[in-house]
Each structure stands twice: as structure tokens, then as C-alpha cells.
Amino acid sequence: MKDIVIKGGYVYDPLNGIDGEKVDIHLSDGKVVEKTKKNAKVIDASGKTVMPGGVDLHSHIAGSKINIGRLMRPEDHRKDEVPKGKYTRGGVGYSCPSTFVTGYRYAQMGYTSVMEAAMPPLGARHVHEELIDTPIIDKAAFPLFGNNYFTLKYVRDGDQEKLNAFVAWMLRATRGYAVKIVNPGGVENWKWGRNVYGLDGKVEDYDITPRQIVTSLAKANEALGLPHTIHLHCNNLGMPGNYKTTIETMEVAKAIKPKKGRKTTIHVVHCQFNALAGDNWMNVKSGAPHIAKYVNGNDHVTLDMGQLIFTDTTTMTGDGPWQFALWNMTGNKWVNSDVEMEAGAGVVPYTFKKNNPANTVQWGIGLELALLIDDPWKVYMTTDHPNGGPFTYYPKVMAWLMSRQARTDTMRELNKAVLKRTSLANIYREYTFNELAISTRAGTAQALGLKDKGHLGAGADADVAIYDLDPTGWRPSQYKMLEKAFASAAYTIKGGEVVVKDGEVVSTPLGATHWVDVKIPSEVEEDLMKDLAEDFKKYYTVSLRNYPVEDEYLPIQKVHKTRGAWK
Amino acid sequence: MRKLVLKPKGFSKIPIEAEVISPDIIGGKTLPEVKALSVQYGNKVHSLSEFFDVGGRIAKTPDEQDIVVDGDASHVKYIGKGMTTGRIVVQGDAGMHTGSQMKGGSITVTGNIADWTGAEMKGGLLRVLGDAGNLLGAAYRGSSDGMTGGCIVVNGSVGSEVASFMRRGMIVVLGDTGPFTGVHMNGGEIFVFGKVGRRAGAQAKGNGGFIACFGGIDELLPTYRYDTTFTPTFMRLYLRQLAGNLGIDVATSYIDKPMRRYRGDLAVGGNAEILVAEKA
Incomplete structure (x- = not known):
């Protein structure tokens, strides 16, 4: 995937304290980076609004x-x-x-x-x-x-x-x-x-x-x-x-x-x-x-x-x-x-x-x-x-x-x-x-708690929206213009890939499914399973073994691991 | 009125979806533009001129546009869909969904017509000189708003579920109707001069709607209750208008005929009327 530089847009990135300043956004390998290589594709966003x-x-x-x-x-x-x-x-x-x-x-x-x-x-x-x-x-x-x-x-x-x-x-x-x-x-x-x-x-x-x-x-x-x-x-x-x-x-x-x-x-x-x-x-x-x-x-x-x-x-x-x-x-x-x-x-x-x-x-x-x-x-x-x-x-x-x-x-x-x-x-x-x-x-x-989303700092996922609206000249009376601009993004970039251009979908990659994996100590889990097994047998139409969703159902997954409640 | 003639180039087993045959779309265009209008043929898009010989004159505005489909168009769907003005005449049979959701203007079909004619019609006049299929002036599946205005006149007989979910507007059938005439009816008027099919007015809520049966009725639902026999004044007015404005001469013979009034559908607490003319 080619690197992308978004140049000259008015960037709104509240999590990094950027409020409508002209900042270049560099995207490489599905992430926001400090600097891309020289041959990166340039998207001219001058006069446009850039947001995560x-x-x-x-x-x-x-x-x-x-x-x-x-x-x-x-x-x-x-x-x-x-x-x-x-x-x-x-x-x-x-x-x-x-x-x-x-x-x-x-x-x-x-x-x-x-x-x-x-x-x-x-x-x-x-x-x-x-x-x-x-x-x-x-x-x-x-x-x-x-x-x-x-x-x-x-x-x-x-x-x-x-x-x-x-x-x-x-x-x-x-x-x-x-x-x-x-x-x-x-x-x-x-x-x-x-x-x-x-x-x-x-x-x-x-x-x-x-x-x-x-x-x-x-x-x-x-x-x-x-x-x-x-x-x-x-x-x-x-x-x-x-x-x-x-x-x-x-x-x-x-x-x-x-x-x-x-x-x-x-x-x-x-x-x-x-x-x-x-x-x-x-x-x-x-x-x-x-x-x-x-x-x-x-x-x-x-x-x-x-x-x-x-x-x-x-x-x-x-x-x-x-x-x-x-x-x-x-x-x-x-x-x-x-x-x-x-x-x-x-x-x-x-x-x-x-x-x-x-x-x-x-x-x-x-x-x-x-x-x-x-x-x-x-x-x-x-x-x-x-x-x-x-x-x-x-x-x-x-x-x-x-x-x-x-x-x-x-x-x-x-x-x-x-x-x-x-x-x-x-x-x-x-x-x-x-x-x-x-x-x-x-x-x-x-x-x-999606740490890689919603901002454009280095390390964030390369998910960017560019809207064809000049925020410096916009007045609230022009709300119809705003509606139009936000209804069809000039560019939507997902994971470093341009997916929408001028409001039209140009590429349809599959996104990830996020889920949370909490660490459970094995003895706690065994104890729980005994409990569940009994009630599953009595009341459920599905057996406990067939109940959990297998990984085949999530071809692209992003696992958020947490430490759990147990020391 | 300027007349544009579309002559179908023969029958095709795969139906053609031609909602472009509408004064709203054709009016104001040039002849080459009209020939190039796209129609759906199976899952392919073709131009109108591949299925029709296009000739005649095109008006500057849709309301001046007269379209004549000269020949059998029973394989052509959606003629005059959503039209608001102008006139369409089909010299022969027409396919499904003709005049569906039309808002104004008029469509005349000299032959027979298929299902879903005038479905969810909002205004205008639709006349069929032959027979009509099922679901004439009906609501599309799932919707609770059927016909909300306009007038449909069928000289022949019609199929089942005529005017389902009708809200307003008028349907006149000179022949017989199939089962479930006016099912879920919620306003509007239906006049049937032939025989009305089984289960007329099922689940009708009323709202001022009625089914007038001048040629008798097959079987009345048990959830309709007999009220009275009377000669409604408003019916006299309607029948005169039908004869005078729409040329339905048979209507005059029922003026002053007493009618039996049934109220229902009580299964849904409805207040619709089925009026059955007494036999002479």
C-alpha cells in the first residue's frame, strides 16, 4: 500500500489539541506516522476540513x-x-x-x-x-x-x-x-x-x-x-x-x-x-x-x-x-x-x-x-x-x-x-x-477506550475523513453547505487506503472486528464452567461446547486484552 | 397535445421495465434523447429504441405530451410510473405496475392489463377497457398506504385484492371482482357493477370507505353486520357523476335503487360499509 500525505487541510484533532490548524498528516502502513517516504501519494486538502x-x-x-x-x-x-x-x-x-x-x-x-x-x-x-x-x-x-x-x-x-x-x-x-x-x-x-x-x-x-x-x-x-x-x-x-x-x-x-x-x-x-x-x-x-x-x-x-x-x-x-x-x-x-x-x-x-x-x-x-x-x-x-x-x-x-x-x-x-x-x-x-x-x-x-481511533497522532490508525468545506470561511447560516459536505466526504481513508473519493466508494476492504479478551485464571474459569454446564444442560437449547463463537466468524479481528480482576 | 408514438418491436419473454414511458420524462426532450432513454431488460440496461420504434412529436412541457404505445405491450412494466401530468394511451395490452404511484395525468389501456396496475396511486385517471389483473390500486407489500387518490375505471373484470389498504380515491369496476376486494380498506370508494368476490372488505377499518355492490355479492363475511336498507342520497350523486363525467351509462339504472347496508369489519372494530343494491 502506498504511503499517503494529506497536505494543506484544516485539521481538527481534539485529542492532540489541534484545532483547525494547517497540519500535514502522514499515513504509512495503516498507521499515522511522523514522516513518510519521499514517493508518498499526496492528497491536496487545501481549503478542506480534515478530521479523524x-x-x-x-x-x-x-x-x-x-x-x-x-x-x-x-x-x-x-x-x-x-x-x-x-x-x-x-x-x-x-x-x-x-x-x-x-x-x-x-x-x-x-x-x-x-x-x-x-x-x-x-x-x-x-x-x-x-x-x-x-x-x-x-x-x-x-x-x-x-x-x-x-x-x-x-x-x-x-x-x-x-x-x-x-x-x-x-x-x-x-x-x-x-x-x-x-x-x-x-x-x-x-x-x-x-x-x-x-x-x-x-x-x-x-x-x-x-x-x-x-x-x-x-x-x-x-x-x-x-x-x-x-x-x-x-x-x-x-x-x-x-x-x-x-x-x-x-x-x-x-x-x-x-x-x-x-x-x-x-x-x-x-x-x-x-x-x-x-x-x-x-x-x-x-x-x-x-x-x-x-x-x-x-x-x-x-x-x-x-x-x-x-x-x-x-x-x-x-x-x-x-x-x-x-x-x-x-x-x-x-x-x-x-x-x-x-x-x-x-x-x-x-x-x-x-x-x-x-x-x-x-x-x-x-x-x-x-x-x-x-x-x-x-x-x-x-x-x-x-x-x-x-x-x-x-x-x-x-x-x-x-x-x-x-x-x-x-x-x-x-x-x-x-x-x-x-x-x-x-x-x-x-x-x-x-x-x-x-x-x-x-x-x-x-x-x-479505542486508543488508536478518533485522533491523528502518530501511532493512530490511518482512518481519516476529509470534507470539502472551508471551516475558516463558513458561517452558521450556510448550514446547508455543511450538510452537503458531511453527507459525502471528499475522501475517506480507512487503514491507509482511500475508500471514498468525492462521495463515491472506490474500494471496499473488510474492516476489523474489535473484542475484549479478559484474562481469567484457569481455576476461576473451571469453577465457572462447572456452574454454567449444569444450567446449560438444564435450560439451554444449545450445548455449552457449541456456544462460544469461533475465530472463523472474525476473519479480521483486533483483540483488546485486559488484565482482569484477578491478581 | 403533441403525440409521440412508440411501436413495440414484438413480444419478449423477458419483461422490459420502462418507467421512462412517462410524459414527465419524455416531455421537453429531443427525439434522439428519447430513443436513448434507458430501460431495464433483465439485469441489463438497454435503450428504449431497441424495443420500440419511436416516432412522432415531442412537446416542450410534459403536460402537452401525449404518448401512444401502439401495439401489444404486455411485456412492458411500469408504463407511466409516478407520472404527474400528460396522457398515455396503450393500444393493446399493458404489463404489470402500469400507472403505479401515478400522481396526475391520464392513462388509457384499450386491452387487458396485468397485476399491480395503479398500485399506490395518488392522483390522475387510469382507464382500462379490457380486464385487469390482481392487486389493482393496491398497496405494495408491507405498506399500509394503498391508493390515496385518483380514479381507476375498469370496463372488464379484475382479480383479487383490489384496492388493498385503500385510503382515498375511487375504483369503478364494470365487471366482476376477485376475492378480498377492499381488504384492509381505510377510506375511499369502490363501485362494482358485476359480482363482488368472496371476503370483500376483510379487515377494513372504515374511515368513511365503502364498497358499493350493484351486481350482488358472492358471500359476505360474518364479521359484517346488517344495518338497514335505504336509498343513500350521496349514491345518487355519485352515480350521476359516473354517468356524466366518466361515461358509465349503466350507473343511471341504479339511481334510486334501495341498498342494504352492512357494517364492519367487526373483527378489527371497523366502520366500513358494504352497500348491496336490492335485486329489481
């Missing part, structure tokens, strides 16, 4: 859930057919894009790393099979722990040691990257048609509370020294008044001692859906200021927006009871799914409408969260693809963050509820390019 490749830390791109969405929504595919190109395969797009199109479209926006945020452990093979077919981008998947039988069992027994071992083993068995928790306890109760409604609700049959589940898993997460914090989808999602639960949950994580070298102990996902005030959907209002106030005063929390887009999309989450509630509200199609012993899921198509007061309030909340939280290292841009809207709308969200006029122009088309029930109209803050880079790559990479 985008890192999306919460998206649903592979596995059973999105596949249910694909199956149940032929009408969604029909409106976005993608023909075969010179280098690309055909497929479909929109809210449940096919795997190949997912890879292409992320790369076209300058994204080079994407996290699949919910992997049912039993469906891990399926997830990895689809990730093999998701080209260009680097990816990782987060297995679901919050309602897993073994998690609940060890929490009930108060056996933190075993839980630590189980989390470590499960990450290896599923080739997972982080601990994902969805509505802890709630999905377990859903198996009996119930929910938990808050941190101190009772989990049926186990006599434990979501509070205990979150605490124990966060403790395990930090003890094992995992690169990312717990990745938590809070209880009471989508229920007006739930901002209190969200803050309570953050407070729970405050008591946990973070691993060495990190301040954070919790990442709250798609916080927009968890920042609702009011009593019901008729009078729902924004709880974002409360959450922002809490996050501004505490350093142990990060969150992502889960920004809502006004479009027809497909909601899908491991939160089975919430999807049932949503189906009751909409009467649309609904698929409920149960993963034996481990998790559940639901899929319901939903259209966010500009004339729906509640939807406009939700739209406002997402942006309020991003704008009211002062430190951009704490709040990241996502749409919780496809729940808030397809990821292809990221440039639009960037425009809303960076331009008050973009927000005002959108608000003019909306139901007036957004003016009365959120404070968005009174917010004048506009993100700078540096803050945008933090929100979309540097911050997310840091939160995920």
Missing part, C-alpha cells in the same frame, strides 16, 4: 433485531433501492439497510468505526456473520447482560466474583466489546408480561432490583478493567417523567470506583428517550435541563443523544415491554422476540411527525442535551440508528448542532409544543468544528 474517521458508539447495524426489521419492512426497502456500482454491491437502504449498504454509507459520511450496540449472546454468530458482510468500517458488538439468567442468578446470590468471571467469559464467548444493559430486570419481567418501572422495582422470581443489577455489572465492568464503561439503556424508557429514573441511575453509578485512568463509570444511551418530563404523552415536556444540570456537575457520566429525525423509521430495541407499549400507541406492525435465558426484543415501525406535539418535544430534547451539557466530551451525537432516525441523517443533526439558524428554520415547520415545552428556542450555543469532532469521533473513541 468518525466513530459511532451506538448503532444497530447487525444481528437478529435489525434483521427482523428488514424482514417486516419491504416498504422501507422499496423507497431506497441501491443499484450495484462499479466497486459496490447492490442492496437497499433507509431505516433497515442491507449490510453492504450500511458499510458504504457510513464510509461515505467519513465514518470508519461503528459499534453494534445490542447483541443477544445467543445470536452472536448471526451478528458476526453480518459484520463480515459489512465492509470498510471497523466494528464491535456489545452483548446484552442486563437480563441474562446468569447475571440475575449471581446478583441474587450476591456472588460478585462469579459475576466478574461470567462477564469476562461471555465477552470472550460472544467476541463482544462492552457490557450492554437494556432495561435491567424489565425484559426478564416481560417474560411474564410485566415490567419493572424504576430502579427499585422487583424482578420476578429473583427478588432483586434493577439497582442491584446495575451496581453489580458496573462493579464487574470496572474490576475487569474493560475499555468501555457499562453501556446502559435505562429503565422506564419512553415514559414521560422518566428523567428522574435516569438521574437516579446515574447516581447509582457514582458510587462505583472507576478503573484506573478513567473517571467515568456509566454511559447512558439514547438519552433523549430517557429525558422526558410531564405525566403522560399528552403533556410531555423536556427533562433535558435537569439531566444536563446533573451531568455538568458530575464527571462519571457520558451519554449520547439519540436524536430524533422527522421521518418514517423502524424502532427496534431489546426493551420488549416498551415496544409493546409503542405498538399499543401506534397499532402498527409489531414483532416481539424472546431470546431464551438471555434477552428479548421488539420491533415496531414508527413515523416521527412534525405536527405531533410529543415528537417535536422529543426532537427538542435531543438537541437540548447536546447543547446544555457544557463539556462536549460528555455527550455524543447519535440517532440511535434506526430508532431516532437512520444514521444517514447525521449531517442534518450536525447542522442543527452547529447552526442556530438551522434549528430555527426547522422549528418554524414544527408544532408549537417544541417552543413551549423545551428551552431549545432560548439556546444560542453553536458547536464549533472542534466540538463537532469531539462529539462524533474523538469523544466517542475516548469513551469506548
Whole structure:
């Protein structure tokens, strides 16, 4: 592979303190280096914006859930057919894009790393099979722990040691990257048609509370020294008044001692859906200021927006009871799914409408969260693809963050509820390019503990995005220009190879799948296996020996080793 | 109106997907440009002139454009897809998806027409002088928005699932309809002068929608309940308009005919109507 020098661009690399300066970036052998050889290929980026490749830390791109969405929504595919190109395969797009199109479209926006945020452990093979077919981008998947039988069992027994071992083993068995928790306890109760409604609700049959589940898993997460914090989808999602639960949950994580070298102990996902005030959907209002106030005063929390887009999309989450509630509200199609012993899921198509007061309030909340939280290292841009809207709308969200006029122009088309029930109209803050880079790559990479991503210092992966936009001359009123530039990158470079040029995919290498290998002492593992073997024999349809994902499912893998909880 | 004539160069077993046969696309182009328009032939892209002799005149604007497909086009799909204005006349049979998602203008087919005609139609007028296939004016699979406007008139008979998920608009069938007429109907009007097939109005939610059966009905779903027999005033208005504006003379003979009203589909708490004209 030829070396590349990117010359003359305005570079935004917040992790290395470069804020719009003209710096040359040298790439060699898939890495950023100090200096390349003389015959390197020169990319002229003068008058353009250069950033590290985008890192999306919460998206649903592979596995059973999105596949249910694909199956149940032929009408969604029909409106976005993608023909075969010179280098690309055909497929479909929109809210449940096919795997190949997912890879292409992320790369076209300058994204080079994407996290699949919910992997049912039993469906891990399926997830990895689809990730093999998701080209260009680097990816990782987060297995679901919050309602897993073994998690609940060890929490009930108060056996933190075993839980630590189980989390470590499960990450290896599923080739997972982080601990994902969805509505802890709630999905377990859903198996009996119930929910938990808050941190101190009772989990049926186990006599434990979501509070205990979150605490124990966060403790395990930090003890094992995992690169990312717990990745938590809070209880009471989508229920007006739930901002209190969200803050309570953050407070729970405050008591946990973070691993060495990190301040954070919790990442709250798609916080927009968890920042609702009011009593019901008729009078729902924004709880974002409360959450922002809490996050501004505490350093142990990060969150992502889960920004809502006004479009027809497909909601899908491991939160089975919430999807049932949503189906009751909409009467649309609904698929409920149960993963034996481990998790559940639901899929319901939903259209966010500009004339729906509640939807406009939700739209406002997402942006309020991003704008009211002062430190951009704490709040990241996502749409919780496809729940808030397809990821292809990221440039639009960037425009809303960076331009008050973009927000005002959108608000003019909306139901007036957004003016009365959120404070968005009174917010004048506009993100700078540096803050945008933090929100979309540097911050997310840091939160995920991906040390080689999200920056352009020597030693980083050679993932670079170049956008055809002159940041020195840009004014917030030109937000349409920004949208256009960020929707189709002038260049996307992945692992030192140009994959996108002028918004067109020109090469489709396969990215790596990242996973975490925690060191478990053999006697601890033996002990755990005895435990697992007994329950697998009794309850699982799969034998324990066939359960772990083999290396064949990860043709290119990047293993993040951690020391584990044992000395 | 300026008339462009497309003469099919014979039948082909592999269908041709020719959504370019639309006034919106052809209007304002030059003749060589029109000849070079691309159509899908299997998995290959070909030019329009390989399958049609192209002649006649092209208008400056789409609304002035008249397109005549002169001959059997039963192997040509998507004629007039999404058109908004102008006129298309097919002198013979036409293939699947003709006039699908059209928004305006008019299409007339003198022969028979295949499935999915006028699917998810939004506006305009579609007339078929022969028979139509299944899923006339229906919603595509997965969608819950079928026909949302416009008018379809079929002189012959039609197949199954006519107007599934219909929201608004009007369908008039002078012959018989197949099973599941107006399934999932959620508004709109269907007039059938022949016999209506089995399970009409299944899962219909209502929303002001009705199926008027002037030639009787095969079998009514048990989830439709008889209400009353009356002579709806609005029906008189409709029938006069059908006769006057669309030239459906048979409509006049049903003015002042009493109709039995059935309400349903109660299986989904629906409030749609099936109106069946009393036998003379």
C-alpha cells in the first residue's frame, strides 16, 4: 500500500489539541506516522476540513433485531433501492439497510468505526456473520447482560466474583466489546408480561432490583478493567417523567470506583428517550435541563443523544415491554422476540411527525442535551440508528448542532409544543468544528477506550475523513453547505487506503472486528464452567461446547486484552 | 397535445421495465434523447429504441405530451410510473405496475392489463377497457398506504385484492371482482357493477370507505353486520357523476335503487360499509 500525505487541510484533532490548524498528516502502513517516504501519494486538502474517521458508539447495524426489521419492512426497502456500482454491491437502504449498504454509507459520511450496540449472546454468530458482510468500517458488538439468567442468578446470590468471571467469559464467548444493559430486570419481567418501572422495582422470581443489577455489572465492568464503561439503556424508557429514573441511575453509578485512568463509570444511551418530563404523552415536556444540570456537575457520566429525525423509521430495541407499549400507541406492525435465558426484543415501525406535539418535544430534547451539557466530551451525537432516525441523517443533526439558524428554520415547520415545552428556542450555543469532532469521533473513541481511533497522532490508525468545506470561511447560516459536505466526504481513508473519493466508494476492504479478551485464571474459569454446564444442560437449547463463537466468524479481528480482576 | 408514438418491436419473454414511458420524462426532450432513454431488460440496461420504434412529436412541457404505445405491450412494466401530468394511451395490452404511484395525468389501456396496475396511486385517471389483473390500486407489500387518490375505471373484470389498504380515491369496476376486494380498506370508494368476490372488505377499518355492490355479492363475511336498507342520497350523486363525467351509462339504472347496508369489519372494530343494491 502506498504511503499517503494529506497536505494543506484544516485539521481538527481534539485529542492532540489541534484545532483547525494547517497540519500535514502522514499515513504509512495503516498507521499515522511522523514522516513518510519521499514517493508518498499526496492528497491536496487545501481549503478542506480534515478530521479523524468518525466513530459511532451506538448503532444497530447487525444481528437478529435489525434483521427482523428488514424482514417486516419491504416498504422501507422499496423507497431506497441501491443499484450495484462499479466497486459496490447492490442492496437497499433507509431505516433497515442491507449490510453492504450500511458499510458504504457510513464510509461515505467519513465514518470508519461503528459499534453494534445490542447483541443477544445467543445470536452472536448471526451478528458476526453480518459484520463480515459489512465492509470498510471497523466494528464491535456489545452483548446484552442486563437480563441474562446468569447475571440475575449471581446478583441474587450476591456472588460478585462469579459475576466478574461470567462477564469476562461471555465477552470472550460472544467476541463482544462492552457490557450492554437494556432495561435491567424489565425484559426478564416481560417474560411474564410485566415490567419493572424504576430502579427499585422487583424482578420476578429473583427478588432483586434493577439497582442491584446495575451496581453489580458496573462493579464487574470496572474490576475487569474493560475499555468501555457499562453501556446502559435505562429503565422506564419512553415514559414521560422518566428523567428522574435516569438521574437516579446515574447516581447509582457514582458510587462505583472507576478503573484506573478513567473517571467515568456509566454511559447512558439514547438519552433523549430517557429525558422526558410531564405525566403522560399528552403533556410531555423536556427533562433535558435537569439531566444536563446533573451531568455538568458530575464527571462519571457520558451519554449520547439519540436524536430524533422527522421521518418514517423502524424502532427496534431489546426493551420488549416498551415496544409493546409503542405498538399499543401506534397499532402498527409489531414483532416481539424472546431470546431464551438471555434477552428479548421488539420491533415496531414508527413515523416521527412534525405536527405531533410529543415528537417535536422529543426532537427538542435531543438537541437540548447536546447543547446544555457544557463539556462536549460528555455527550455524543447519535440517532440511535434506526430508532431516532437512520444514521444517514447525521449531517442534518450536525447542522442543527452547529447552526442556530438551522434549528430555527426547522422549528418554524414544527408544532408549537417544541417552543413551549423545551428551552431549545432560548439556546444560542453553536458547536464549533472542534466540538463537532469531539462529539462524533474523538469523544466517542475516548469513551469506548479505542486508543488508536478518533485522533491523528502518530501511532493512530490511518482512518481519516476529509470534507470539502472551508471551516475558516463558513458561517452558521450556510448550514446547508455543511450538510452537503458531511453527507459525502471528499475522501475517506480507512487503514491507509482511500475508500471514498468525492462521495463515491472506490474500494471496499473488510474492516476489523474489535473484542475484549479478559484474562481469567484457569481455576476461576473451571469453577465457572462447572456452574454454567449444569444450567446449560438444564435450560439451554444449545450445548455449552457449541456456544462460544469461533475465530472463523472474525476473519479480521483486533483483540483488546485486559488484565482482569484477578491478581 | 403533441403525440409521440412508440411501436413495440414484438413480444419478449423477458419483461422490459420502462418507467421512462412517462410524459414527465419524455416531455421537453429531443427525439434522439428519447430513443436513448434507458430501460431495464433483465439485469441489463438497454435503450428504449431497441424495443420500440419511436416516432412522432415531442412537446416542450410534459403536460402537452401525449404518448401512444401502439401495439401489444404486455411485456412492458411500469408504463407511466409516478407520472404527474400528460396522457398515455396503450393500444393493446399493458404489463404489470402500469400507472403505479401515478400522481396526475391520464392513462388509457384499450386491452387487458396485468397485476399491480395503479398500485399506490395518488392522483390522475387510469382507464382500462379490457380486464385487469390482481392487486389493482393496491398497496405494495408491507405498506399500509394503498391508493390515496385518483380514479381507476375498469370496463372488464379484475382479480383479487383490489384496492388493498385503500385510503382515498375511487375504483369503478364494470365487471366482476376477485376475492378480498377492499381488504384492509381505510377510506375511499369502490363501485362494482358485476359480482363482488368472496371476503370483500376483510379487515377494513372504515374511515368513511365503502364498497358499493350493484351486481350482488358472492358471500359476505360474518364479521359484517346488517344495518338497514335505504336509498343513500350521496349514491345518487355519485352515480350521476359516473354517468356524466366518466361515461358509465349503466350507473343511471341504479339511481334510486334501495341498498342494504352492512357494517364492519367487526373483527378489527371497523366502520366500513358494504352497500348491496336490492335485486329489481
